[in-house]
Amino acid sequence: MSLFLHYLSLPYLLEGIELTLQVTALGLFGGLILGLILAWMQLSRFWLLAAFARGYAVIFRGTPLILQMVFAYDALPHIGITLPAVIAAGLALACNEAPFIAEMLRSGVLGVDRGQVLAGQALGMTPAVLMRHVIAPQAIRTMIPAFGNESVSALKNSSLASVIAVQELTLRSTQLASSTFDFFSIFFASGLLYLVLTGAVSVIQLGLEWLLDLDRAKNLGKNQRKLADYLPWRRVDLAARLELAEARAPAVEISYPFPSEVIDLPPLALTREQRTKRATIIARNNIAVDVSELRKAYGAQKVLGGLDLTVRIGEVVALLGPSGSGKSTLLRCINHLENWDAGTVRVGGRRLGFDEAGKKLTPRAVANERANVGVGMVFQQFNLFGHLTARENIAGPLRWVHGMGKGDADRRADELLDRVGLSHRADALPRHLSGGQQQRVAIARALAPNPSVLLLDEPTSALDPELVNEVLEVIRRLAIDDGLTMIISTHQIRFADEVADRVAFLSGGVILEEGPAHEVLTRPRNPVTARFLSVMEAGKAPEVVR
Amino acid sequence: MQKWSFTGGRRKSADGSWLKAALGAVVAILALILWAPISAQAAPAGCAALQAKYPQWKGKTLVNAVNPHTPGYEAIDPKDPSKYVGFDIDLGEAIGDCLGFKLTYKPVVFAALLTTLASGQADIVISDIYATKERAKAADFITYSKVFDGVLVAKGNPKQISGINTTLCGAAAAENTGFVEVPLVQDMGPKCKAEGKPEPTLQLYDNNANCIQAILAGRADTYVNDVNTVDQAVKANPDKLEKAIAVTIPYSVGIAVPKDKPEFRAAVLAALIEVQKAGIHMDLLKKWELDVNNFKEPDILTAD
Numbered sequence: 001m002s003l004f005l006h007y008l009s010l011p012y013l014l015e016g017i018e019l020t021l022q023v024t025a026l027g028l029f030g031g032l033i034l035g036l037i038l039a040w041m042q043l044s045r046f047w048l049l050a051a052f053a054r055g056y057a058v059i060f061r062g063t064p065l066i067l068q069m070v071f072a073y074d075a076l077p078h079i080g081i082t083l084p085a086v087i088a089a090g091l092a093l094a095c096n097e098a099p100f101i102a103e104m105l106r107s108g109v110l111g112v113d114r115g116q117v118l119a120g121q122a123l124g125m126t127p128a129v130l131m132r133h134v135i136a137p138q139a140i141r142t143m144i145p146a147f148g149n150e151s152v153s154a155l156k157n158s159s160l161a162s163v164i165a166v167q168e169l170t171l172r173s174t175q176l177a178s179s180t181f182d183f184f185s186i187f188f189a190s191g192l193l194y195l196v197l198t199g200a201v202s203v204i205q206l207g208l209e210w211l212l213d214l215d216r217a218k219n220l221g222k223n224q225r226k227l228a229d230y231l232p233w234r235r236v237d238l239a240a241r242l243e244l245a246e247a248r249a250p251a252v253e254i255s256y257p258f259p260s261e262v263i264d265l266p267p268l269a270l271t272r273e274q275r276t277k278r279a280t281i282i283a284r285n286n287i288a289v290d291v292s293e294l295r296k297a298y299g300a301q302k303v304l305g306g307l308d309l310t311v312r313i314g315e316v317v318a319l320l321g322p323s324g325s326g327k328s329t330l331l332r333c334i335n336h337l338e339n340w341d342a343g344t345v346r347v348g349g350r351r352l353g354f355d356e357a358g359k360k361l362t363p364r365a366v367a368n369e370r371a372n373v374g375v376g377m378v379f380q381q382f383n384l385f386g387h388l389t390a391r392e393n394i395a396g397p398l399r400w401v402h403g404m405g406k407g408d409a410d411r412r413a414d415e416l417l418d419r420v421g422l423s424h425r426a427d428a429l430p431r432h433l434s435g436g437q438q439q440r441v442a443i444a445r446a447l448a449p450n451p452s453v454l455l456l457d458e459p460t461s462a463l464d465p466e467l468v469n470e471v472l473e474v475i476r477r478l479a480i481d482d483g484l485t486m487i488i489s490t491h492q493i494r495f496a497d498e499v500a501d502r503v504a505f506l507s508g509g510v511i512l513e514e515g516p517a518h519e520v521l522t523r524p525r526n527p528v529t530a531r532f533l534s535v536m537e538a539g540k541a542p543e544v545v546r
Numbered sequence: 547m548q549k550w551s552f553t554g555g556r557r558k559s560a561d562g563s564w565l566k567a568a569l570g571a572v573v574a575i576l577a578l579i580l581w582a583p584i585s586a587q588a589a590p591a592g593c594a595a596l597q598a599k600y601p602q603w604k605g606k607t608l609v610n611a612v613n614p615h616t617p618g619y620e621a622i623d624p625k626d627p628s629k630y631v632g633f634d635i636d637l638g639e640a641i642g643d644c645l646g647f648k649l650t651y652k653p654v655v656f657a658a659l660l661t662t663l664a665s666g667q668a669d670i671v672i673s674d675i676y677a678t679k680e681r682a683k684a685a686d687f688i689t690y691s692k693v694f695d696g697v698l699v700a701k702g703n704p705k706q707i708s709g710i711n712t713t714l715c716g717a718a719a720a721e722n723t724g725f726v727e728v729p730l731v732q733d734m735g736p737k738c739k740a741e742g743k744p745e746p747t748l749q750l751y752d753n754n755a756n757c758i759q760a761i762l763a764g765r766a767d768t769y770v771n772d773v774n775t776v777d778q779a780v781k782a783n784p785d786k787l788e789k790a791i792a793v794t795i796p797y798s799v800g801i802a803v804p805k806d807k808p809e810f811r812a813a814v815l816a817a818l819i820e821v822q823k824a825g826i827h828m829d830l831l832k833k834w835e836l837d838v839n840n841f842k843e844p845d846i847l848t849a850d
Contacts, residue, residue: 012628074658074662074664075665077665077666082666085652163654163655163658164654165653165662167653172627174752174755175614175653176622176624176627178614178615178616179617179624180624181758183755183759
């Protein structure tokens with residue numbers, strides 16, 4: 001025991017820790033930088049970069065670290081690169097860590113909900129902005145445990161540097177054991193020193209998890225998660241989170257599906273005269289969206305088969321049709337979230353996807369185009385940014401894409417939240433909101449940059465029936481009060497009848513029938529339309545129609 | 547230099563001259579005081595000429611790759627672990643003093659000694675390494691010591707092992723990776739078979755300490771290595787280990803130098819001769835309680 005304590009406090013061993021940490025730090029930071037490059041290459045659009053990164057991973061993940069250490073130390077000098085031992089060990093460790101870290105980064109990035117990425121693109125975020133403000137903050141949170149693991153493993157792997165004469169803890173221990181024959185006291189002491197180091201890594205990991213915990217950061221008052229909740233014997237995770245979410249949602253909200261400001265409004269259905277008047281005004285307006293001869297196929301499967309659609313400013317067009325008829329694809333093409341094979345899409349007279357010389361745009365240029373043209377989009381699955389509060393979901397893109405100041409952006413966000421009846425939920429995270437509330441925030445977010453056209457892709461399909469109306473009510477008001485140009489794909493026939501000026505019925509990637517909403521919905525000429533409508537009226541799911 | 551002329555005086559004191567005897571006594575005390583850092587202080591007379599002949603290493607610091615797991619030859623100093631001590635360390639420094647260079651140490655596993663030298667990460671290897679034709683393909687050797695091996699066994703020698711012979715049949719031998727004893731043990735395989743006995747098994751470890759632990763843990767029956775190393779192990783664990791016997795091995799211990807530096811090889815050889823002539827080599831054997839029969843006039847061993 002006394003020998004053990006003697007070796008535990010022996011400066012010779014303690015100094016070894018310094019080198020252990022140096023090699024580990026070089027390995028981790030070098031590995032992080034290399035890993036970032038590799039992950040970027042693997043996620044790149046260019047296949048050659050991705051192939052190179054794959055090849056690298058195969059080699060460096062597939063060979064033992066000890067060989068890599070010896071290679072960096074003993075083989076590189078033969079081509080004229082003589083690195084000091086610590087650097088050689090750090091280099092080998094970094095090269096070895098890189099593919100593991102790259103995979104962590106890649107899975108972190110791919111693990112971020114695709115819908116949020118799509119929503120970010122729809123808001124006009126360039127790939128860089130999207131990465132920085134949407135993907136990275138969420139990916140990093142999920143990657144912390146894996147990073148903790150990787151750090152501990154790198155720390156232990158640094159002991160292999162002993163084979164190339166780095167005087168780190170393990171090498172010092174073995175030498176000391178050889179010269180003193182106190183084998184076990186020395187290795188127990190050095191084992192304990194390693195435990196202290198890896199323990200410190202675990203503490204840092206837990207601290208970071210606590211710091212970045214969204215439930216901690218968002219003013220949860222007495223329900224705030226404490227650092228102590230992360231102690232291994234505490235069981236707070238799932239149960240506590242649910243509790244937290246409920247504690248934050250006012251009881252009234254649960255008993256009433258939508259807030260009183262919205263529910264109290266008188267019904268906004270238009271009379272026949274109002275409709276006629278509206279139609280004449282719209283007919284004189286300029287064209288907002290002009291889709292012509294649009295064709296798209298996924299492999300052999302045709303999705304859009306030469307589709308034409310013209311929408312005038314102030315007009316509300318409802319796209320009806322069975323699932324797979326091309327409604328969503330059409331909307332995504334109008335926002336250029338998808339490429340098409342042939343045909344043109346013009347928004348506000350501008351041809352999307354090509355510059356003035358007719359050259360195809362890069363993803364970055366497409367993003368800027370989206371922001372400039374002003375097409376807002378609302379998704380079936382809401383696609384709110386999960387790590388941001390309701391307010392920040394709206395204000396963030398205004399700052400990042402449109403360069404608005406923080407004060408202005410927050411004011412605009414609050415104003416819009418007020419309009420959708422959610423002022424009191426401004427600081428809530430999406431996961432603490434009901435589906436209907438989330439969709440209202442998503443609508444507010446899409447409206448924030450004052451889009452010239454708002455596209456809504458089945459905005460109520462993912463909602464529980466009792467939450468549908470609060471969202472429809474918001475959309476109805478946008479159409480009638482604000483005169484916003486909207487293209488809505490929907491299965492809500494009655495809603496389309498009340499709100500849309502025109503209905504277009506899609507099937508097989510073309511418009512089978514279109515015309516004034518009430519006329520098409522009540523007296524369809526095409527038998528396919530008629531059958532679809534009768535099935536929908538019977539309250540059956542649209543999928544049955546296919 | 548100074549000290550060696552005084553030492554000359556001590557020899558003369560044997561003549562009987564009182565004054566000289568008194569002076570000799572003073573010098574003897576001085577010599578005792580200077581005993582420990584002998585290599586740092588001493589540089590034989592011929593060394594000045596060598597430094598003139600080979601000026602390119604004077605004032606330099608060279609790297610000596612060692613496998614510091616053999617107490618007595620090279621190991622860290624238990625009292626001050628920042629230092630390496632042992633016969634090889636002192637001998638290397640005596641050679642360095644003679645040619646005017648200093649040494650720093652690079653600890654590597656035994657099997658990596660010559661690789662480290664070949665890659666240029668070290669300039670010289672003085673680490674109780676046996677010079678063999680096979681190894682001479684990787685480095686040139688200047689031999690300086692005869693080899694006596696000891697057979698380390700558990701107390702009482704339960705398997706009655708008496709050397710690298712058929713008593714090894716069916717036994718488990720622990721060895722260091724890269725040691726010359728490895729092929730010697732392997733060669734026993736066919737011989738054991740011929741006698742209808744099971745072949746010996748070989749356990750390869752990274753360093754002496756692990757080989758010794760293998761016997762202490764009952765995993766291995768024997769560990770054949772340099773007799774001094776075996777003695778040290780027995781000294782550290784007198785109630786658990788014993789030396790069965792000492793055997794001669796047909797090799798010499800050598801200083802390894804890079805193959806592409808014949809001039810350095812010549813310089814080290816010349817310096818070693820000076821060091822031996824001055825009696826330092828023998829003194830160091832005594833200082834480290836090694837068998838003086840180890841002493842050997844230097845030779846060059848190369849692959850061709």
